[in-house]
Amino acid sequence: MKVHADLCVIPLGAGVSVGQYVAECQRVLRDSGLTHQLHAYGTNIEGDWDEVMAAIKQCHERVHALGAPRISTTLKLGTRTDRAQSLQDKIDSVKSKLDQ
DSSP states (O other): OEEEEEEEEEEESSOSOOHHHHHHHHHHHHHHTOEEEEETTEEEEEEEHHHHHHHHHHHHHHHHHTTOSEEEEEEEEEOOSSSOOOHHHHHHHHHHHHTO
């Protein structure tokens, strides 16, 4: 099953600046080959359910390995079975409506 995910990983007990942890998760996603897009408060990811969930698990493992003792994650998921739709398709649909 294909899934769209909106992921926000928040390391706790790791100080105020979290950029290094965000960068590590971006490396995980880049290396996974999944389509993803960083935004100001998280990352959108698309791909096969199992591959996306495996990448999210690896993000947690890597953030812990960097020294974060706790992680709080917000995860929103979307699936559909009626047709294939990419993250970019969703963005383009809204943009086309703005032009009307």
